[in-house]
Amino acid sequence: MAHDSQRQALSAAAHWVARLAAEPGDPALHAAWLVWRDETPLNQWAWQRVEHLRHQLHCLPGALTVNVMDAAADQSRRLGRRALLKGVLIGAGVSAIGWSGYRQAPQWMADQRTTTGERHSLRLDDGTRLSLNTASAVDIRYNAEQRLVILRAGEILVDTAPDPRPFLVRSAHGEMRALGTRFDVRQFEDFTAMSVLQHAVAVRLGREPAETVVTAGQTVTFDAQRMLSLGANEPGEGAWAQGRLVVDNWRLDRLVAELARYRPGYLGCATEIGHLPVSGAYSLDDIDLTLNALTHALPIRLTAHTRYWTTLGPRA
Structure with a gap:
């Protein structure tokens, strides 16, 4: 199975x-490593994934390092403690990224990308x-005939410059x-949303030759x-580029789901308060500040079990 071949490549890396x-x-x-790496695209992908994990090893807790080393003590004489630590930790990591990592390879290897909360x-x-925007990735393909930006994940805001070549954005x-x-273009799992802020954009679906022109002030999903x-565009469309989220009569659960895009870990909203209406402009650079503002404006309370698990519920 393809899944097995991907795991094998990651393990080899x-x-x-x-x-x-x-x-x-x-x-x-x-030299032997270079031959292996360049042998197949799958090997190249696996090496890039493992390199990414290797560069993050310094972030692992000390206790985890000790446990991994103890479990591999009988092998340490052959490879050495430091080299083995790298290999074992990466081996543990690649089993977790497996298939989902392979599916997301274009995003990880994109020309430009952002992490959660980064713009x-x-x-x-x-x-x-x-x-x-947050957690976004693009590839940039300029040549003599066209200017092409491929949206691999997330959301982008484009302000085009005059040029005789057509400017294209391609989503899934x-x-x-x-x-x-x-x-503004945002790619969801099942569809793409595009909002025109100035002038117009011609949209072509899949491989169809026909185009639909969308003018300023309009949002299309397809x-x-x-x-x-x-x-019509919602108020404040594209304001995220300035670090603001502008909402007009949104449900609270929708707002919380949008804020969760910018915050690592889990951010949720209890169903009892999800219907509450919310309007205003909220900071995307300080989600804690935004959440505190919501608790003062609405009959809700915030519960934080850790930095990475936060919920909003009804105020007692």
Whole structure:
């Protein structure tokens, strides 16, 4: 099965990390590793995933390090304590990322990406301004014929610069062609949402040749087969690029779900209070401040079991 081959590649990559760390000056070993890495795209992907985990080893708690080392004590004589630690920890990590990691490989290997709670803006070669929202990833493919941004995950805000080449954004569900414009694109699992802030954007679904023009002030949602909805932009569309979330008569549970995008761990809302209406502008740079503001404005209370498990419930 494909799943098994992916796990095998990840396991092999972890083994190579340990061997290379144990014998860093061996040219023959380094050459053999290069042959293995470049042998298949799957090996290249597995090595990149394992390298990502290796660079995060310093974040592991000391107790976990001790437990892993004790479990592998009988092997430590062969590879050495430091090299073995890397290999064992990575081996444990790759079994957890397995299939889900393979599915997300394009996101991890994207040209530009952000983590949870992070936003990033950059200026492309043609002068176009591209902003990435939390947990987002894009590939940038410019050539002589076109300017293409492939949205792998999350949400982007595009402010295009004048250029004779067409500017395209491609999501999992279709392609958007800018008509001298500023627009926001968010990719969900089953559909894409696109809001035009200035001028217009032509939308093409899947492989269909026909385009639908969406003008300023409109938001469209679509999947690969059909347009799902077309309506007016919500107030504050694209304000996330300035660190604000603007809401107008939202349900509280919707607001909490949106805030959860910017906060590691779990952030939830009890069903008893989910219907409460909320309006205002809230900070995305300090989610704790936003949550505290909500508890003062509404009959709700906040319960934090840890930094990574927070719930909102009815006030006693």
